[in-house]
Amino acid sequence: MSQMSDLDAHQDRRPAQVGDRLAGAVLLVLALGAWWHSHSFVTGFMQPVGPGAFPRLVSLPLAALAAYLILRPGFNERWPDRAGLARQLAVLLLLAAYAGLLEPLGFLPATLAGAIVLTRLFGAAWGQALIAGTGLALGLYALFEFALGMPLPDVPWWGGGN
Amino acid sequence: METLAFLAQGFAVATQPEFLLLALIGCAVGTLIGALPGLGPVNGVALMIPLAFNFGLDPTAALILLVSVYYGCMYGGRISSIVLNIPGDEPAMMTTLDGYPMALKGRGGEALGLSAVASFVGATIATIGLTLFAPLLVDLAIKFGPAEYFALFLLAFATIGGVTSGSFTKSFIAACLGLLLGTVGIDPVSSVARYTFGTFELYDGIDFIVALVGLFAISECLVFLEQRHDADKPHIKLGSAWPGMKASLSCKGTIGRGSLIGFVSGVLPGAGASLGSFLSYMLEKRWLGSKGDFGNGDPRGVAAPEAGNNAAAGGALIPMLSLGIPGSGTTAILLALLLSMNITPGPLLFAQQPEMVWGLVAALFIGNIMLLVLNVPLVGLFARVLQAPSWLLMPMVVLIAFVGVYSLNNSPFDLYMMLAFGVLGYVLRKLEIPTVPVVLGLLLGGQMEFNLRRAMSISGGDWSILVNSGISIGIYAFAATLIVAGAVYAMLLKRRLA
Numbered sequence: 176m177s178q179m180s181d182l183d184a185h186q187d188r189r190p191a192q193v194g195d196r197l198a199g200a201v202l203l204v205l206a207l208g209a210w211w212h213s214h215s216f217v218t219g220f221m222q223p224v225g226p227g228a229f230p231r232l233v234s235l236p237l238a239a240l241a242a243y244l245i246l247r248p249g250f251n252e253r254w255p256d257r258a259g260l261a262r263q264l265a266v267l268l269l270l271a272a273y274a275g276l277l278e279p280l281g282f283l284p285a286t287l288a289g290a291i292v293l294t295r296l297f298g299a300a301w302g303q304a305l306i307a308g309t310g311l312a313l314g315l316y317a318l319f320e321f322a323l324g325m326p327l328p329d330v331p332w333w334g335g336g337n
Numbered sequence: 338m339e340t341l342a343f344l345a346q347g348f349a350v351a352t353q354p355e356f357l358l359l360a361l362i363g364c365a366v367g368t369l370i371g372a373l374p375g376l377g378p379v380n381g382v383a384l385m386i387p388l389a390f391n392f393g394l395d396p397t398a399a400l401i402l403l404v405s406v407y408y409g410c411m412y413g414g415r416i417s418s419i420v421l422n423i424p425g426d427e428p429a430m431m432t433t434l435d436g437y438p439m440a441l442k443g444r445g446g447e448a449l450g451l452s453a454v455a456s457f458v459g460a461t462i463a464t465i466g467l468t469l470f471a472p473l474l475v476d477l478a479i480k481f482g483p484a485e486y487f488a489l490f491l492l493a494f495a496t497i498g499g500v501t502s503g504s505f506t507k508s509f510i511a512a513c514l515g516l517l518l519g520t521v522g523i524d525p526v527s528s529v530a531r532y533t534f535g536t537f538e539l540y541d542g543i544d545f546i547v548a549l550v551g552l553f554a555i556s557e558c559l560v561f562l563e564q565r566h567d568a569d570k571p572h573i574k575l576g577s578a579w580p581g582m583k584a585s586l587s588c589k590g591t592i593g594r595g596s597l598i599g600f601v602s603g604v605l606p607g608a609g610a611s612l613g614s615f616l617s618y619m620l621e622k623r624w625l626g627s628k629g630d631f632g633n634g635d636p637r638g639v640a641a642p643e644a645g646n647n648a649a650a651g652g653a654l655i656p657m658l659s660l661g662i663p664g665s666g667t668t669a670i671l672l673a674l675l676l677s678m679n680i681t682p683g684p685l686l687f688a689q690q691p692e693m694v695w696g697l698v699a700a701l702f703i704g705n706i707m708l709l710v711l712n713v714p715l716v717g718l719f720a721r722v723l724q725a726p727s728w729l730l731m732p733m734v735v736l737i738a739f740v741g742v743y744s745l746n747n748s749p750f751d752l753y754m755m756l757a758f759g760v761l762g763y764v765l766r767k768l769e770i771p772t773v774p775v776v777l778g779l780l781l782g783g784q785m786e787f788n789l790r791r792a793m794s795i796s797g798g799d800w801s802i803l804v805n806s807g808i809s810i811g812i813y814a815f816a817a818t819l820i821v822a823g824a825v826y827a828m829l830l831k832r833r834l835a
Contacts (some may be wrong), residue, residue, distance in 0.1 A: 191768070198768050202510060209517055209532070216529045223798030226524040226531060229786040230517060237513035240506050249504050252767050259563040263763075266562060267756060270735070274752035277743065290736060298565065299728035307729050315740050327744070 195248030199241045206238035266296050282320075282327035286312040340472055347695025350397065351703055359394075359402045360700050364707045367409020372417055372719050373730060377429075378410035378650070378667040379773075380557055383549045384734065386674055387741025396678045397693045401700040403674060404654075407667055408460060408701065411650045412708050413719065415452045415643055419445060420720050428611045428646035431618040435631060435638025442634055446716070450581020451636055452643040453712040455592045457705055458585075459644035462596040463603065463651025464701045467658075470604070471687075471694075474659040478684040483792040484803050488812040490785040493662045494774065495816040496605055505824070507770045515778020516785070518543055525783075526790060538750045545673045545779050547742055547751045548758045552772050554738045555759025558731055560766065582713065588640040591621055599645030603652025603665075605819065613649025614642035651701065658682050658694060661784070666773035673780050 209230055218225025255263065273289035291308030299307060320327055350356065370381035385406050389399040414429035419436035432452065439448040481489070494512045521532045522542030533539040585592065598620055599613035621641035622631045631638045653665045661683040663669035675682055680690070687694055712719070742755050762772050789803075796802035804810055 194768055198764075198770070202514070205517075206513075212532065216524070216527075216531055218527070223796075224790045224793040226527045226529045229782075229789060230520045230531065232789075233513050233516045233520070233782075237510065237517065240510045240513065243506055244510065247506075249507065250769055252769060254767055255563040258565075262562040263559050266558070266735075267760070270739070270756055271753065273739070274743075274749050274756070277749060277752075286736070286740075290732060293732040293735060294728055297562070297728040297731045299726070303726075303728065307732070311729075311733060311736055315736055319740055319744060327740070328747075 190248070191251030192248050194251040194254070196245050199244035199248070202241035203238055203245070206234040206241060209234040210238070262296065266293065269293060269296065278328050281329050283312065283316055286315060290315075340468060343691055343695045344468060344699060346692060347697070347699035348702075350692050350696030351401065351699035356398060356401050356696070356700060357703070359398055360405045360704045361707055363402045363405025364409040364412075364704050364711060367406035367411075368413035368416075368708070368711065368719055369409075369722055370406070371410035371413025371429075372722055373413075377414060378407050379670060380553045380734075381406055381410040382667055382670045383546075383553045384737055384741065386546050386670065387550070387745055388737070389674070390745060396675070396680050397696055399674060399678065400671070400693070400697055403671060404697060404701060405704045405707075407671065408647075408650065408704050409708060410667075411460070411647050412453065412456050412712055414646075415456065415639075416449065416716070416719055417723055419448045419452065419639070421723060428614045428642075428649070430611070431614040431642035431646075432639060434618070434642075435633070435635050438632070438634030439636065439639065444580075444634070446577045447580040447584055448636070448639050449716045449720070450577075450579060450713055451584045451588065452581070452639050453709060453716065454582060454585035455588070455595065455640040455643040456647040456712075457709040458592045459596040459599055459646070459648035460651050460705045460708075461702070462593075463600045463648040464698065464705065466600050466604075466648075467651055467655055467701070468698055471655050471659045471698075474655060475684045475687045478660050480808065481684075482806070483788040483795065484806060485809045485812065486788040487785060487792060487803060488809040488816075489660060489662055490781055490788070492812050492816040492819075493656075493777065493781065496819045504769065505820075507768070508774050511765065511770050511772065511774035512778045515775035515780075516782040517778075518548075518775070519779045519782025520786070525787070538748070542783075543754070543779060544745070544751065545776070546677065546745060547755050548779055549670055549673065549776060550738045550742055551755040551758025552762035552776060554734055555755060556762030556766060556772070558735055559759060559763040561727070561731055579713070584636050585640065588637050591625075591637040591640045592644045594624065595621060595641040595644030596648040599648030600652040602645075603649030604655050611646075613652070614646035617645025618642040654701075658697075659684065659687065662781075663777065666776065669773065669777050669780055673776075676780070 213227035213230040213234070216225065216227040216230075218227065269289065269292055273285060276285045276289075287309060290312040291304050294308045294311070295301060295304035316327065351360070366385070367378075367381060370384070371377060382403055385403055389402055392399070392402075394402065411428070414424065415432045415436065418424045418429045418432040419440050422433050422437040422440075424430040424433055436448045436452065439445060494509070519542070521539055523530050523533075523540050530540060595617035598617045602613040602616055605612075618631075618638065618641050621637060622629060625631075625637065629635050629637060650665075650667070653663070653668045654671075657663045657668040657672055659682070661672065661681060663672045672682060680686065680693075738755070739752060742751050743749070745751060765772050765775065792802050793800070804813070
């Protein structure tokens with residue numbers, strides 16, 4: 176947990192003109208968009224405060240603060256280098272694929288494959304990944320299916336089903 | 338005394354074998370999670386929530402489990418601070434300053450034993466404080482109307498923004514972003530779909546458990562992936578924890594002062610454990626002056642922040658239970674759990690479900706003793722977890738998060754949402770925009786808006802109702818004071834680091 180750390184961040188933080196200004200711009204657009212879109216919410220009968228009021232109430236300070244961030248950018252933690260970015264992207268892609276394949280393939284095959292590749296992406300050698308991934312997948316299956324009694328998606332072509 | 342009778346009732350609830358077992362599991366799992374570098378109470382509790390749902394636990398049981406995990410994590414956080422010089426979570430940061438030097442001198446075991454006792458005393462004092470003060474706050478809160486609650490929500494954001502982070506702008510941005518995200522979905526008053534853009538999965542709003550697991554667990558993994566971690570783990574020689582018990586006797590003054598300071602900072606909404614450990618360390622250093630050798634392995638430098646952060650963790654439960662306003666990221670998550678079980682903490686909870694509230698308080702007392710008993714003899718075992726390779730631990734965290742979140746609604750959409758929040762959490766962390774206010778906004782936004790609209794319909798559209806009572810003006814004044822105090826604190830901190 177280091178997202179709020181005033182104490183350790185100073186080693187790794189830099190002045191961030193680009194990062195903060197970009198974030199400020201995105202947030203400003205978001206706030207203005209939210210303000211504009213909130214006018215399409217129909218206020219019902221007998222409501223002194225309609226559904227659009229609160230979002231407007233929030234987007235106003237958000238816009239102001241975002242504008243301030245553009246004008247006075249602060250500090251960022253060090254952004255990842257290219258290799259780090261590639262590792263993160265690979266894990267995210269794998270997880271997205273896993274999420275998509277969980278139901279079509281069934282829990283066990285999808286998790287088995289997912290866990291092995293995931294362990295590998297986190298730095299295990301192939302042999303370690305094979306053992307650890309299989310263990311993790313089986314362990315999770317046992318935990319959820321038997322200990323917790325949660326039905327997980329079955330392998331479709333095995334028939335039966337839950 | 339009425340409170341004592343309630344507490345006795347609570348002990349009758351909490352000593353049921355099922356709850357004792359849950360508390361024990363929670364304490365052990367919590368200590369393990371807390372001990373892992375990078376995984377603190379927020380991640381730990383976030384990860385356990387989907388599991389608690391799947392256990393089919395009733396609210397009391399789920400709360401006991403998660404609060405034991407919470408207390409356990411606060412205990413465990415010190416292990417990696419002392420042994421590896423890596424704080425398991427933010428409040429454990431101050432413990433590295435003297436804990437690691439002690440470990441280098443071969444007094445690691447002693448430091449762990451001492452910090453276990455300090456944690457125990459801090460947490461117990463805080464739990465006693467919770468028993469005494471929560472009912473008082475409840476008596477006050479019973480007078481609150483919607484306008485006062487609206488003010489209270491503003492207070493929570495003001496303090497979490499003012500105290501926990503270096504940058505005001507960024508923490509308020511985070512709070513606004515969370516509040517805005519909280520409006521997504523069908524508006525419960527007018528049944529208008531807001532910001533759903535035709536995606537029917539969004540009609541129920543953003544599930545905060547999904548958002549939480551993404552913001553904390555998934556983003557933590559992304560941070561981990563920034564660097565390669567194939568270096569060998571250092572071998573740890575600890576020695577016995579028993580000398581720490583004796584050392585704690587000579588530190589009893591330090592522990593007492595640290596506990597009190599920690600407790601007070603925990604009660605302030607939004608301040609939380611980090612402030613507790615920081616203040617206890619700094620004030621103890623000032624108190625001892627030249628009699629202390631802080632920064633070079635002074636045992637009192639371990640005792641003070643550990644007493645402080647555990648006391649703060651207990652103190653933070655007070656505003657959460659009695660007002661429904663969380664005092665820290667972790668209590669926000671506990672609040673999320675309660676809300677999703679259709680339990681709204683606040684004065685009514687104490688009146689309507691005393692067995693649950695007091696059962697929880699009793700469970701905290703029992704959990705504390707369990708933690709002490711677990712931690713002194715078994716600390717070597719917990720420290721060994723740190724030796725487990727991260728290529729095993731991190732995928733385990735990710736997969737538990739995945740299966741846990743999937744099983745909430747059996748919906749792959751939730752998984753994509755979790756990943757999206759993981760990326761969002763990561764980017765926010767890199768930008769130094771704190772994620773806790775986002776969670777708080779997402780969580781409290783609905784209640785805040787509801788109270789605002791109720792106040793407005795009482796007044797018939799007259800906005801002045803918001804500042805019409807002495808209580809709400811008092812709350813606004815308190816919020817303003819805390820923002821100023823936060824500014825002073827940030828300035829002091831900057832000077833300390835410069």
